[in-house]
Amino acid sequence: MNGAMTTNSEPKSTPTIDRMRREGNWNPLxxxxxRWDPEWxxxxxxxxxxxxxxxxFPPEFVELLSIAIDASATHMYAPGVRRHIRxxxxxxxxxxxxxxxxxxxxxxxxxACNLGVPILEEELTTFEARS
Incomplete structure (x- = not known):
């Protein structure tokens, strides 16, 4: 038994999660x-x-791709970046x-600049026109 429980205390099998924990790929977050929904x-x-x-893909490529995902501005997960760089x-x-x-x-x-700079320019123009 792996200790994962549903809300009604029935043991739930979690082989993927168990493997991730063993291999050091589990995020404690x-x-x-x-615990709340082990099946999902x-x-x-x-x-x-x-x-x-x-x-x-070869393992080297998978690690490089994983570095890119974890280091991306939308993810920024330092423990994953470190693990995949290693x-x-x-x-x-x-x-x-x-x-x-x-x-x-x-x-x-x-x-962020591609989106924000044109908006800033428009708003500055509007602001300056009202002033």
Whole structure:
């Protein structure tokens, strides 16, 4: 038994979550959700890990992609970035490759300027016209 319980105290099997915990891929921020609805989080994590389990991409690429996802401006999950950088290095990924991924993903942040600067310009024009 893995200790996961539903709200009515029935044991729930969570093989995906158990594997993630063993392998150090579990985010402790998910603990409460796992306690409250182990069936849902188990299904979500199983679905989430399916593309990686299929083995379509080599492990090095999966780690680089994971670094990009965890370092992105919309995610910014430092423990994941660290874990995936460590795994990438152990697989032989170079510093230059990891740095390039980080540089590429940083482009996501430029969209704040792409969106905000034209709006600022419009609002300044309107503001100045009223003044």
């Amino acid at each position: 998910w603990d409460t959700l796992s 989080i188990e299904q979500f994590m199983a679905m989430n890990s399916t593309p990686i389990r299929r083995g379509v 795994a990438a290095l152990e697989l032989g990924v170079t510093r230059e490759q990891i740095l390039t991924v980080l540089q590429m993903v940083s482009v996501l942040g430029i969209h």
